[in-house]
Structure formats: C-alpha cells, structure tokens
Amino acid sequence: MTVMFPWMRRGIPRRCRCLLHSAVQLLCCAFAVFIFALLFILFFRAILIQHRLDVELGARPEETKDLVDEARSMERAERLAGALKIPTISYKTDQQETQAFHTLHDYLQKSFPIIHSHPAVKREIVNELSLLYTVHGTKSGNIPYLLASHLDVVPVNEKGWAHPPFGGFIANNTYIYGRGAIDDKGGVLGILEALEYLLEQGYRPHRTFFIAFGHDEEVSGKRGAQEIAKLLQQRGIKELDFVLDEGFPVSDELIPGTSRPVAMVGVSEKGTATVELSVTGTPGHSSFPPAESAIGILAAALARLEHNPLPSMFGYGPEKNMFEYIAPHVSSFYKTVYSNLWFFGKMMEYKMESQPITNAFVRTTTAITLFHGGVKENIVPPSATAVVNFRIHPAQTVNEVVDYTRNIIADPRVQLKIKRSRESHPVSPHGPHSVQYQMVSTSIRQIFRQAIVVPAVFIANTDTRWYLNFTTNLYRFLPTMVKLSDVPRYHGNNERISVEHFHQAVNFYYRVMKNADLLILNGHTTRPFAAEL
Numbered sequence: 001m002t003v004m005f006p007w008m009r010r011g012i013p014r015r016c017r018c019l020l021h022s023a024v025q026l027l028c029c030a031f032a033v034f035i036f037a038l039l040f041i042l043f044f045r046a047i048l049i050q051h052r053l054d055v056e057l058g059a060r061p062e063e064t065k066d067l068v069d070e071a072r073s074m075e076r077a078e079r080l081a082g083a084l085k086i087p088t089i090s091y092k093t094d095q096q097e098t099q100a101f102h103t104l105h106d107y108l109q110k111s112f113p114i115i116h117s118h119p120a121v122k123r124e125i126v127n128e129l130s131l132l133y134t135v136h137g138t139k140s141g142n143i144p145y146l147l148a149s150h151l152d153v154v155p156v157n158e159k160g161w162a163h164p165p166f167g168g169f170i171a172n173n174t175y176i177y178g179r180g181a182i183d184d185k186g187g188v189l190g191i192l193e194a195l196e197y198l199l200e201q202g203y204r205p206h207r208t209f210f211i212a213f214g215h216d217e218e219v220s221g222k223r224g225a226q227e228i229a230k231l232l233q234q235r236g237i238k239e240l241d242f243v244l245d246e247g248f249p250v251s252d253e254l255i256p257g258t259s260r261p262v263a264m265v266g267v268s269e270k271g272t273a274t275v276e277l278s279v280t281g282t283p284g285h286s287s288f289p290p291a292e293s294a295i296g297i298l299a300a301a302l303a304r305l306e307h308n309p310l311p312s313m314f315g316y317g318p319e320k321n322m323f324e325y326i327a328p329h330v331s332s333f334y335k336t337v338y339s340n341l342w343f344f345g346k347m348m349e350y351k352m353e354s355q356p357i358t359n360a361f362v363r364t365t366t367a368i369t370l371f372h373g374g375v376k377e378n379i380v381p382p383s384a385t386a387v388v389n390f391r392i393h394p395a396q397t398v399n400e401v402v403d404y405t406r407n408i409i410a411d412p413r414v415q416l417k418i419k420r421s422r423e424s425h426p427v428s429p430h431g432p433h434s435v436q437y438q439m440v441s442t443s444i445r446q447i448f449r450q451a452i453v454v455p456a457v458f459i460a461n462t463d464t465r466w467y468l469n470f471t472t473n474l475y476r477f478l479p480t481m482v483k484l485s486d487v488p489r490y491h492g493n494n495e496r497i498s499v500e501h502f503h504q505a506v507n508f509y510y511r512v513m514k515n516a517d518l519l520i521l522n523g524h525t526t527r528p529f530a531a532e533l
C-alpha cells in the first residue's frame with residue numbers, strides 16, 4: 001500500500017511531485033539527525049559532568065566511629081533547652097534585651113565547665129555582649145580558622161506558638177521548642193558541646209581556632225561580629241584559613257529527581273538592599289478628601305512592585321554549579337536536565353518559581369516589610385512610608401535593583417531612599433582543590449551519610465560579611481535537617497530542633513574540629529585534604 005501525501009496528488013506535475021517528495025524526505029532526515037545530535041549532546045554533557053565530578057569528589061568517606069557519645073544526647077538537649085529560655089532578643093540596632101545576654105554568658109560558663117577552665121581556651125567578652133573563644137593549638141605556625149554562630153534571636157509572636165517560645169520545652173523527649181532552636185542557639189550550643197566533649201576526651205586541638213558568637217547578627221552584626229573582627233585584626237590576625245557560619249540546613253524532599261537529602265553549602269550569599277518609599281500628602285478633613293491620598297499612592301506603587309518581580313536570573317549566577325553537583329546523584333532524566341541548564345533552564349526556572357523558598361534561588365526577591373501611614377480616622381494622611389527589603393541575586397547589583405524599582409513605580413510622587421545595602425559576596429572556592437571546602441563536605445558526609453553536598457548561594461545574610469577580609473574560604477552551613485514544611489519556622493512560630501538532629505549538629509562540629517586538624521602536616525596548613533582522611 002502506498003501512502004498518498006498531499007503533494008503527490010495528480011494535479012501536480014510528476015517532476016514537481018518527485019522533487020517535493022525528496023525535499024520533504026530530506027527535511028525529515030535533517031530533523032531526525034538534529035534530534036539525535038541534540039540528545040547525544042545532552043547525554044554526553046551529563047556523562048561528562050558526572051565523570052568530572054566523580055573524579056573531583058572522590059569516594060564517600062569511610063564511616064567513622066570517632067563521634068560524640070549518643071548516650072548523653074538528652075542531657076545535651078536539655079542544656080540547649082536551658083539556653084532557649086533566655087530571651088536574647090534583638091529588636092533593632094542598640095535595642096536589645098541586654099540583661100538576657102549577660103544571663104546567657106553565665107549560663108554557658110556554668111554549662112561547659114571544662115571549656116571555661118581549660119588552660120588552652122581563652123574566653124573574652126567583646127563589646128559587652130559578644131563572645132570570642134580562642135582555642136590554642138599545640139602546633140604553631142598554622143593559619144587559624146573560625147567557627148561562628150550568634151547569641152541573639154528575632155522577636156516572637158507568642159500567640160502563634162504551641163509551646164512558649166522562651167519556655168525551653170522538650171516535647172515527648174523528641175523536639176526542643178524555642179526561639180533560636182535553629183537560628184542560631186543550636187549552632188552556639190552545638191559548637192560548645194563538641195568542644196567540651198573533645199577536651200573531656202583529653203584531645204588537644206593541633207591548630208588554633210576561634211569561636212565567635214556575635215550578639216547582634218539579626219540586626220546587622222555591627223556591634224558584635226564587626227567588633228570581633230576588629231579585635232582579631234588588632235591582634236595581628238591577618239588571615240583565617242576558613243570561616244564556617246550558619247547557613248542552609250540539610251533538606252530533603254526539595255530537589256526533584258532524588259529522595260536523598262541535599263546539604264547545600266553557602267559559598268556566597270545574596271546581596272541586600274533596604275529601600276524606604278515615602279509619599280507626602282496634604283493633611284485635611286476626611287469629609288472632602290483628595291482623589292488620591294498618600295496612602296493610596298504608596299499602596300498602588302507597592303502593588304506594582306509586587307506584581308512585577310525582578311526578572312529571573314536563573315543560570316546567570318553560581319546556582320548553575322549547584323545543579324551540576326546534584327546531577328550525578330539523580331535519575332537519568334534529571335541528570336540530563338541538571339547537566340544542561342543551557343537547554344532546560346526555562347523549564348527549571350518555571351518549577352523553581354512556583355514556591356517562595358525555591359523562587360529565592362532564581363531572582364532578586366522583593367519583600368514589603370513595613371508600612372506606616374495616617375494619624376487619625378478623620379484626617380487625610382499627611383504622609384505614608386513603606387520599607388521594601390530586596391535580597392539581590394549575585395548576577396545583579398544594588399544599583400540595578402534600585403533603578404528597576406524606580407522604573408516600575410514610575411511615579412515621581414514616590415520618593416526612594418536606600419537605608420542599607422550590600423552587594424552579594426564573592427564566591428568562595430569549592431572545587432576539588434579547595435581543601436577547606438572538601439573538609440567541610442567530608443565532615444557533612446561523615447554525619448549525614450546519605451547527603452549530597454553541593455555548593456549554593458545562601459539566600460539570606462550572615463555575620464560572614466565581617467570576616468570577608470580575612471579569607472576567601474567562607475562557608476555557610478547549618479548542620480541540621482529541615483523539611484520543607486519546617487521552613488516557615490525560621491523567624492516564624494514554633495521554631496524547634498529535634499533531639500536527634502541536635503546530636504547530629506554536635507557531631508558535625510566535633511568532626512570539623514578533628515578534620516580541620518588533619519589539614520595540617522608537619523605543622524603547617526597543607527593540601528590535599530582527601531589524602532589525609
């Protein structure tokens with residue numbers, strides 16, 4: 001049976017029919033070759049990236065038995081709960097619950113007697129409320145490193161909590177509830193528990209390291225981490241080997257294509273700009289109002305901003321790297337997608353934009369956080385102000401974001417004032433030759449055995465900004481598991497950490513302290529790390 005194509009009908013001369021037929025055949029072949037070549041390129045890239053990363057990352061670290069004893073994990077959880085009872089709240093710069101910080105200092109001193117009486121450890125109070133610990137190593141001549149966390153917490157909305165936010169409640173011996181459980185007293189207590197155990201075991205760290213606990217991270221770090229950084233500089237510390245501060249937690253159910261948890265290590269962090277928008281009106285009697293009020297004009301401008309988010313920058317920043325690192329660990333379909341963002345970028349972008357937490361990876365985010373206007377119900381408002389907090393994607397600058405905002409608002413009656421701003425941080429080394437990154441990655445995989453470790457851009461801000469002059473190796477990571485459904489607990493209601501996950505946090509810091517010592521050979525910081533483990 002012959003198939004009759006439209007161009008083979010009798011009305012068309014035979015010669016033309018043949019020519020048309022051949023042309024269509026040729027086009028079909030060309031299309032098939034194109035599809036075949038495209039598939040080949042996509043798969044080839046996926047295989048190439050997998051091979052490159054296999055070579056780079058090496059084998060999963062051996063399971064280590066050198067860990068913190070699990071038997072005392074409940075005792076440690078109770079110590080964390082005790083710290084959560086102390087309301088070290090930061091409201092604004094220089095507006096803090098100052099007395100609570102002194103109480104917390106005393107509490108830490110009593111809770112960790114070995115650290116606070118050990119001859120190798122010096123504890124200092126910096127600028128009245130921050131803490132700096134220097135742990136003197138036995139081998140001199142190495143570049144010290146710094147572990148950071150913060151003592152302050154954000155305010156709470158008591159009504160939304162199932163258990164009092166400063167009650168230090170442990171539910172069913174499972175979850176430790178309280179403001180600061182994950183942000184960031186879990187980090188403070190995690191580091192101290194690890195060091196206490198290390199010293200209790202009679203281990204003396206080979207290399208010197210600092211533990212920096214700022215007291216105002218949540219409102220800038222200017223009085224805390226900045227002062228600690230100044231003090232280190234005054235003491236002649238010019239260089240730190242690496243800085244490890246709070247960051248992304250280990251998360252599962254988040255990356256399509258794998259059921260394994262993903263540990264994103266922040267190798268950079270987004271920039272930020274806090275912009276105040278204001279409109280001035282003419283006050284008057286509300287019985288004969290103007291057509292547009294200051295509040296109405298400002299509200300309309302804000303609505304335009306929310307309806308016109310900054311364009312996606314997906315694929316233009318370091319996030320491309322993150323997906324390439326995930327690629328070797330996911331199903332073939334996703335392997336091909338993640339290794340070829342140049343081709344599948346739009347599809348991924350669409351998926352990422354669908355949830356606030358993943359949207360934050362894709363673009364500069366716009367958050368309207370404050371609004372004030374009006375003085376009385378029957379007075380036309382004399383003014384209205386709002387504050388918009390942008391978190392800037394590394395592929396954009398503060399100026400670009402402000403220009404974009406001005407263009408979208410497009411109303412000269414709305415005045416813009418930049419209150420605070422900062423460009424995104426430089427990207428820290430994270431390849432096979434960065435022994436510091438590999439050390440952090442190894443420590444993560446020793447504790448979170450199933451985790452896929454990938455570099456990422458941290459979507460919020462940390463105290464690392466104050467240590468940028470000391471090192472290029474700044475890493476942001478929170479050694480605990482957080483599920484997608486737990487993300488709203490950050491700065492939200494019912495913040496909590498499980499006893500098991502807190503134990504993992506302690507273990508992670510313990511491994512870092514041990515592994516960081518393996519970075520030195522013959523008394524000097526050395527490389528490569530992998531060979532040392």
Ligand SMILES: CCCCCCCC/C=C\CCCCCCCC(=O)N[C@@H](CCCCN)C(=O)O
Pocket residue numbers: 183217218219220221246247248249251254255357358361460461462482487490
């Ligand atoms: C493929 C994407 C998968 C996404 C998975 C994301 C899971 C991440 C979960 C939580 C991230 C929350 C980040 C919490 C930030 C904590 C640090 C913080 O609060 N910093 C403050 C500093 C304020 C400084 C004064 N301006 C902040 O950034 O506001």
Ligand SMILES: [Zn+2]
Pocket residue numbers: 150183184217246
């Ligand atoms: Zn924090």
Ligand SMILES: [Zn+2]
Pocket residue numbers: 154183218491
């Ligand atoms: Zn925070």
